Amino acid sequence: NAGVMQNPRHLVRRRGQEARLRCSPMKGHSHVYWYRQLPEEGLKFMVYLQKENIIDESGMPKERFSAEFPKEGPSILRIQQVVRGDSAAYFCASSPTNGLAEAFFGQGTRLTVV
Amino acid sequence: AQSVAQPEDQVNVAEGNPLTVKCTYSVSGNPYLFWYVQYPNRGLQFLLKYITGDNLVKGSYGFEAEFNKSQTSFHLKKPSALVSDSALYFCAAHKNSGGYQKVTFGTGTKLQVIP
Numbered sequence: 001n002a003g004v005m006q007n008p009r010h011l012v013r014r015r016g017q018e019a020r021l022r023c024s025p026m027k028g029h030s031h032v033y034w035y036r037q038l039p040e041e042g043l044k045f046m047v048y049l050q051k052e053n054i055i056d057e058s059g060m061p062k063e064r065f066s067a068e069f070p071k072e073g074p075s076i077l078r079i080q081q082v083v084r085g086d087s088a089a090y091f092c093a094s095s096p097t098n099g100l101a102e103a104f105f106g107q108g109t110r111l112t113v114v
Numbered sequence: 115a116q117s118v119a120q121p122e123d124q125v126n127v128a129e130g131n132p133l134t135v136k137c138t139y140s141v142s143g144n145p146y147l148f149w150y151v152q153y154p155n156r157g158l159q160f161l162l163k164y165i166t167g168d169n170l171v172k173g174s175y176g177f178e179a180e181f182n183k184s185q186t187s188f189h190l191k192k193p194s195a196l197v198s199d200s201a202l203y204f205c206a207a208h209k210n211s212g213g214y215q216k217v218t219f220g221t222g223t224k225l226q227v228i229p
Binding site: 004006033035041042043044045048056091093102103104105106107108110 | 120148150155156157158159160163204208216217218219220221222
């Protein structure tokens with residue numbers, strides 16, 4: 001059973017470009033969470049999704065950021081018109097459908113905006 | 115709203131000595147507390163959790179944590195530190211909210227084990 005898979009591991013974008021970050025949850029997990037880790041800071045919750053539904057996006061910036069978790073395929077975190085302040089590590093986590101098991105994290109995507 | 119505090123940005127300890135990484139929490143209702151470890155350029159790995167039961171929880175790699183309700187603390191401990199324990203440690207509180215887990219992380223504590 002493969003773990004949570006994130007790709008790419010590293011992503012470099014110029015200011016104004018779009019960044020697409022992918023997350024494939026563990027098999028059997030239908031809950032996906034995205035977190036952002038800024039340098040020297042902890043993890044900040046961004047969004048929680050279930051298949052085809054955004055459940056909680058209270059941590060997402062109102063503009064330029066969007067997330068989806070389609071019926072088929074990975075979850076996508078999309079950042080439009082990236083700025084230098086978007087440079088961070090973005091982590092995806094998944095959990096099973098039934099309760100308080102520990103979340104399983106991917107290895108993250110490190111976005112650098114130049 | 116729930117919150118998790120890790121008061122120390124960095125902890126230095128000599129190899130072979132006991133280590134403690136501190137965590138305090140503010141959670142309404144019963145707390146579900148976790149520790150995760152992050153090695154350089156890696157994702158987070160689960161170490162241990164407290165849901166209910168014994169206040170002393172044993173986890174991976176010889177780590178343990180003590181839940182103290184009166185002090186609202188969940189400090190991570192290990193009797194004898196290894197150089198390979200050097201990493202970033204995150205305390206987290208999970209709360210069931212509307213049928214899903216809402217996870218709040220502390221800001222992390224960098225553990226440096228000195229040979």
